[in-house]
Amino acid sequence: MANSSDRRPILLDFEKPLAELETRIIQIRELAEENEVDVSDQIHLLEERAVQLRQEIFSSLTPLQQLQVARHPRRPSTLDYVQAISDDWMELHGDRGGHDDPAMVGGVARIDGRPVVIVGQQKGRDTKDNVYRNFGMASPSGYRKAMRLMEHASQFDMPIITFIDTAGAFPGLVGEQEGQGEAIAYNLREMFRLEVPIICTVIGEGGSGGALGIGVGDRLMMFEHSVYTVISPEGCASILWRDAAKAPQAAEALKITAQDLKTLGILDEILPEPIGGAHSDPLKTAETLKAAIVRHLAELDQLTSEQRCDLRYQKFRSFGVFIEAGMMPAR
Amino acid sequence: MSLFDWFANRRKSGSPVSEGQEREIADGLWTKCESCSALTYTKDLRSNQMVCLECNHHMRVTSEQRIQQMIDADTWVAIDEGLRPTDPLKFRDRKAYSDRLRDAQEKTHLSDAVQTGIGQIEGAPIALGVMDFRFMGGSMGSVVGEKLTRLIERGTQQRLPVVIVCASGGARMQEGMLSLMQMAKVSGALQRHRSNRLLYIPVLTHPTAGGVTASFAMLGDIILAEPKATIAFAGRRVVEQTLREKLPDDFQTSEYLLTHGFIDAIVPRTQLKKTLAQLVRLHQPTLRQTPKGTQIPGIKTLTTVPE
Ligand SMILES: [Zn+2]
Numbered sequence: 001m002a003n004s005s006d007r008r009p010i011l012l013d014f015e016k017p018l019a020e021l022e023t024r025i026i027q028i029r030e031l032a033e034e035n036e037v038d039v040s041d042q043i044h045l046l047e048e049r050a051v052q053l054r055q056e057i058f059s060s061l062t063p064l065q066q067l068q069v070a071r072h073p074r075r076p077s078t079l080d081y082v083q084a085i086s087d088d089w090m091e092l093h094g095d096r097g098g099h100d101d102p103a104m105v106g107g108v109a110r111i112d113g114r115p116v117v118i119v120g121q122q123k124g125r126d127t128k129d130n131v132y133r134n135f136g137m138a139s140p141s142g143y144r145k146a147m148r149l150m151e152h153a154s155q156f157d158m159p160i161i162t163f164i165d166t167a168g169a170f171p172g173l174v175g176e177q178e179g180q181g182e183a184i185a186y187n188l189r190e191m192f193r194l195e196v197p198i199i200c201t202v203i204g205e206g207g208s209g210g211a212l213g214i215g216v217g218d219r220l221m222m223f224e225h226s227v228y229t230v231i232s233p234e235g236c237a238s239i240l241w242r243d244a245a246k247a248p249q250a251a252e253a254l255k256i257t258a259q260d261l262k263t264l265g266i267l268d269e270i271l272p273e274p275i276g277g278a279h280s281d282p283l284k285t286a287e288t289l290k291a292a293i294v295r296h297l298a299e300l301d302q303l304t305s306e307q308r309c310d311l312r313y314q315k316f317r318s319f320g321v322f323i324e325a326g327m328m329p330a331r
Numbered sequence: 332m333s334l335f336d337w338f339a340n341r342r343k344s345g346s347p348v349s350e351g352q353e354r355e356i357a358d359g360l361w362t363k364c365e366s367c368s369a370l371t372y373t374k375d376l377r378s379n380q381m382v383c384l385e386c387n388h389h390m391r392v393t394s395e396q397r398i399q400q401m402i403d404a405d406t407w408v409a410i411d412e413g414l415r416p417t418d419p420l421k422f423r424d425r426k427a428y429s430d431r432l433r434d435a436q437e438k439t440h441l442s443d444a445v446q447t448g449i450g451q452i453e454g455a456p457i458a459l460g461v462m463d464f465r466f467m468g469g470s471m472g473s474v475v476g477e478k479l480t481r482l483i484e485r486g487t488q489q490r491l492p493v494v495i496v497c498a499s500g501g502a503r504m505q506e507g508m509l510s511l512m513q514m515a516k517v518s519g520a521l522q523r524h525r526s527n528r529l530l531y532i533p534v535l536t537h538p539t540a541g542g543v544t545a546s547f548a549m550l551g552d553i554i555l556a557e558p559k560a561t562i563a564f565a566g567r568r569v570v571e572q573t574l575r576e577k578l579p580d581d582f583q584t585s586e587y588l589l590t591h592g593f594i595d596a597i598v599p600r601t602q603l604k605k606t607l608a609q610l611v612r613l614h615q616p617t618l619r620q621t622p623k624g625t626q627i628p629g630i631k632t633l634t635t636v637p638e
Contacts, residue, residue, distance in 0.1 A: 169545075171565030172573045176583060179593050181544035181564040188518035189550055193526070208502075208511060209545040209564075216515050230502050230511040230542075240424035240504060253422050255507045264419070266508055316519050317480065319512035320473030325413030 012068045014057060021050050051275075058275050061225070063251035063260075064233065069225040070205045071167075074279035076286065077136075078105055078120030078163040081203060084286030085293070086111050086118070092152075095144040103134045103170070104142030104214075106149040108158070112294045117153035119146045119214055120163030123204070136205075137170035140183035143213045147187050150194060159197040159297055162214040167232065169210030184213040191216035192313060195305035199296050201271070201289065202226045202258075203278075218312050219296045220266065222258040223285070224273040228266075229256040266319060269296075364388055380600045389537065389557050389600055393439075394446045394463035397496055401604050402450035402459065409448040411481050416443050416474045420507050428505040435466045443474035444499070447482040449491070453608035455615070458486035460495040464538075469499035471543055472506040476513025479547065483520035483531075492530040492611050493521075497548045501541020514546035521550050530614045532607065535562050535585065535594065553610060554594040555603070556585035562594075 011019050025046045032039040061069065069075070082089055086109035094100045106119035121138055124130025138146075146162075153160045169180050191198060191214075198217030206215070206228030222228060231239075233251035238244040261267040271288050274281040300308060352370060355361045362373045366388035376383070380400050381390040392400070398407055422428040436442060444466035449458055460482050462469045479495065486493040502510040524531055533551040537560035544564050548554075556562060563583040571578060581587045588594045598606045 169564070170573075171569045173570060173578065173582075176564060176570060177591055179549070179591070182549040182593055184545040184564075185514075185518060185547070185549040188515050188546055189522045189525070192519040192522040209514065209542055212511060212515060213545075216519075228508060230507055231504050236504050242425075250424075253420065253424065253507075254504070255420050261508055264508060266512060313519050313523070316512065316516045319516055320477050320509055321417055321419035321506075322473045322477055323415045323417050325415070 010073055012065070012072065014061070014065050014068075018050065018053050018057060021046065021053060025050065054275050058225075058277065062248065063227070063254075063257050064248045066225050066257050067205070067227050067233065067251060069277045070227045072277060072279050075204050076278050076282040077125065078118075078122045078165060078203065080282060081163060081286055081289060082107075082109060082118055082120075084283060085290040087113070089118075092149060093145075094148075095141040096148055097141060097144060099139070099141035099145075101134075101139050101142030101145055102132055103136050103138040103166075104146050106146060108152075109161075111161070111290065114159070114297065115156075116159045116161050117149050118161045118163070119149050120203070121166040121210075121214075123165055134170055136166045137168060138166065138210065138213075139170050139172070139175050140178040140180045143169070143180075143183035143187050146214050147183075147190060150187075150191070150198075154194045154196050157196060159199065159300070160194065160217070161293060162198070162200045162217065164200060164202045164206045164211045164215055164228075165204035166207050166210045167205055168207035169213065184209050187213045188216055192309065192316075195309060197297060197300035197308060198312070199293055199300075201293075202228050203289075207232060216312070216316065218300055218308055218315070219268045221269045221271055221292060221296075222261065222267055223271045223278060223289075224258055225277050226258060227256040228258075228261055229254050362390075365390070382600050387558065387599070389559065391464060391498075391537070392600075393465065394441070394461040394496075397461045398446065398448075398450070398459070400600070401461075401494075401496075401607070402452060403454065406451035406456075407448055408450065409446060410485065411447060411478050412442070414442065414474050414478055416472055418505070419473070419509060420505065422505040422507070424505075431467060431505070439463060439465045441466050443472070443478070444469045445475045445478050447478045449485070449489075452494075452604060452611060455608060455611045456489075456491055457607075457611060458482050458489075458491045458493045460493070462496060462498045462543075464498040464500075467503065469497075469543075470501060470503035470510075471499060471513050472503035472510045473513065475503075476510070476516050479517045480520045483517065483524050486529060486531075487520075487524045487527055490527070490529060492532065492614065493524060494532050494534065494607060495547060496534045496536060497539040497543055498536045499539060499541070499543040501543055511542065514542050517547045518550060521547060525552070528616075530611065532610060534598075534603065534607075535588075536560050538563070540564070540566065549593070551595075553596075555596055555598050555606065556588065556594050557600055557603075558585060558597050560585045562588050 028039055088110040091107040105122040109116055109118050121136045122133050123136035124133040150160050199219045200215045200217040202222040204226050208230055233247040234244050237246040237250040258270045271292055274284050278285040356363055359373055361370045362376050363370050364383040367386035369385035371384055381392045416432055418429045445460055445462045447460045460479050483493050531551055532553050533548050535548055535556040539548050540563045561583055585597045589597055
């Protein structure tokens, strides 16, 4: 999938013990071959231990470690999933206002026989691509391009599938000049109006308003190791703790993991990832995604467009926790 | 978000004042303009709606003062005053969120950062929300989102124009994703209001930033702003870091947004009520008078209704 020529694994710091164990297995195997000794029992034990260790590591990631997995350079991106899950696909370009933002991609596709519109933020697959894609941080024109494609979906009665993967909307001069706030706000409002089914999935990083700008839908799913946060833990730490190094505490406090958001009632479904994260088996991960999309579309098809819009409104309407005088804490 | 920037950029007071005046400033008898340092009798300043008589600087006003300035006397009916914030994430940074809430409530005598209600503006009823920057930088958490949503829904039910005076650093980090989702929730309510062909006017005051800018602040049918208010998505400091260069002085001000086509008008505070009333009147649904003799056969026309 990711088309980098160098396929050596990129290891995160918490994967080091696992990497060491795997190196040791290779060394023992080589030594055994040189000296013509049978160590298969020993190797079998070590391999079992490696599987166990991988499982242990990935089942107890801290929120900041989850963020590292979510930002992994080899993590499958929007276009990777598009290629893996669609039978047919054509990318469409432009906001019809003078720009085409490569950080936001979209087009028409066929999933399981059904025409859909897919939009999502696109991170780069290598350094050069990342510069071109602005690291997946879309400008206002990116959000307007997304909206234009969603209107297209509505026009031709195609469901909308969005893939969220961004550190946030781009905080630059041009972004402010061209109305980053207006572009996102407009999408938030209009996504409530669109009558076709909308399924949103956080595939990697869900960064604040920039993520939400394509995140209003009938269903919200998140991959197991993806995160969704109101502000980056680094940013939060530097504001509230006055110290960016307190990012681990901020990541903990902000409740950014899929499990946290499920508990808060914001998330509809957590999509499991292979042990080792989505990048360890992108095709299997894509199968999980495709199956979930097809299943949710079938459910949403049972409703009229009016019912869907109503339920979409009620869904977001219910978010928030407060106390009302004389009542129990409401949700 | 960008609250940090606002605090960091807050203008420092300038010229020295005498000890006696110092005391009278402390007593609230005089107020010193943070822009031109002119001393003005607080009473005079109040009657000019806290706009400096010397330099026209718009000083911060409380939500209470704002309601008094905008709404006809004895017509304000507050709604949803019983909504109070809680601490759903048990959030704690250098200080616990629950303590920050209690301190802000004691300081402002408000339950959270917005007041909502129904009132009249030159005789026309409107649904009004006023954010209060003193309460944790006007940040939007569950209560702000819920109160605004209920206000807009009431506006839709009663077919009233909605006006929201924005003053906010953005989302309330201490409520995590619940605060981010308020942006969508309020925008959804505005969609329903809008689809009923009802008027919504946000008034952007200093500062309006982050998640508020990226939701209801920018969704007005008509958008007004006070002079020289900072209106931003990303904080100036963040943008500067991204660019590694200095930004123009008027960057992210009302004037800048007007030039770039994102707001309709800059309205001095002293003209705000009059302007809003004018706009509400201009958008009042009237049944159009059909000139005699233009009746199209087969099409029923509406009869004239005197206003
Ligand atoms: Zn002044």
